Amino acid sequence: MSSALVIGATSTLGKAVVRRLAFAGYKVAATGDCPNTIGKIAEDNKKVGGNVTAYSLDTSNAAHRAELISKVAEQFSGLDTLIFVPPQNTVIGDILDSKSEDFDKIFGEKLTIPFRFSQDAMGELKKSRNGSIILLTSCLGLQPSVDLGLYSVASSSVLSLTKALAVSAAKNGVRVNSVVTGMVEGDGSSSVWDNTSGEEATRIKQQLEAMIPLGRLGRPSDVASYVEFLASDKARYITGENCVVNGGVSYRF
Structure with missing residues (x-):
């Protein structure tokens, strides 16, 4: 039985990754900064047969x-x-208007x-025998957004990190890939559809869906x-x- 350590398991995408791997038979270590929240995620997965263990930690602490x-x-x-799985983005606005603490926060995370x-x-x-690292990032790293300038740059940096780590880790037999997400419901990466409701939310969602083939x-x-596939044999x-x-x-990039 393969094992996986999921950093950032309390976000919408993190919960989905933990659930998918647990259903696939992985032994999953799920992490978050709140003991109660991450503990509940582990318990919910255990109730349906998943082998999930919760860990709480400060990821910035070596x-x-x-x-x-x-x-x-x-x-x-x-x-x-x-x-x-990175935390949901909270840094919004033109990159030229960003504060130094915003820069440090988003690149740190x-x-x-x-x-x-x-x-x-x-x-x-x-x-x-099949070691791998999977980083999640955003398509805004491929096509920057004016309203999410720093987020776009940080996301682009993850794309480069993936390639550089892959070259180095290959000598150890470890694979490194990223999953680059587009517009995903509830992932918190957008100030557009996640912060609206009612008819306005419906209208915006319909406009966005019309842009997607x-x-x-x-x-x-x-x-x-996709994460499960990249982790597998x-x-x-x-x-x-x-992987977009x-x-x-x-x-284009």
Whole structure:
């Protein structure tokens, strides 16, 4: 039975990833910064037969990260996959109007912490016969948005991180890929459809769906399914790829 460590399991996408992997038979370590919230996620999955263990930690603390990886590897007799789901974005506005604390916050959450976790987990991942790292990021890294300037830049940085880590980790037999999400219901990445209600929300959703070739917004389960595939043996020859899940909307990078 394969094992996975999901960082950021309390977000909408994080919950979907945990549920999908648990249903697929993975031993899942789910993390969050609130003990009660992450504990409930683990309990909900256990009720339907999932092997999910909750861990609460401060992801910016190096000692916490090292302790977590050690505990997970000991409990699961190793670690096969590290998955990083970034927290929901709260930095909105033109990049030229951004504050220094906004810059530090968003790059810390989206880039620095995933990178440090990848470094910390490599010692365990390279022991696996199918070790892998999966980073989640946004299509705004491919096509920047004026209203989400810093978020766009940070998302683009994750695309580069994926490729650079993949080249380095390959010598350890570890694969690194990202799942690049388009417009997904409830993921918190947009100030457009997540902060409206009633007729206005319906109108905006219809406009967005008209832009998408497959005719609908993405669902968290669409993203989770791709994560499961990249973690599996079926993707054992795939590394360094930024895998777009966006219903057919065309982006260039």
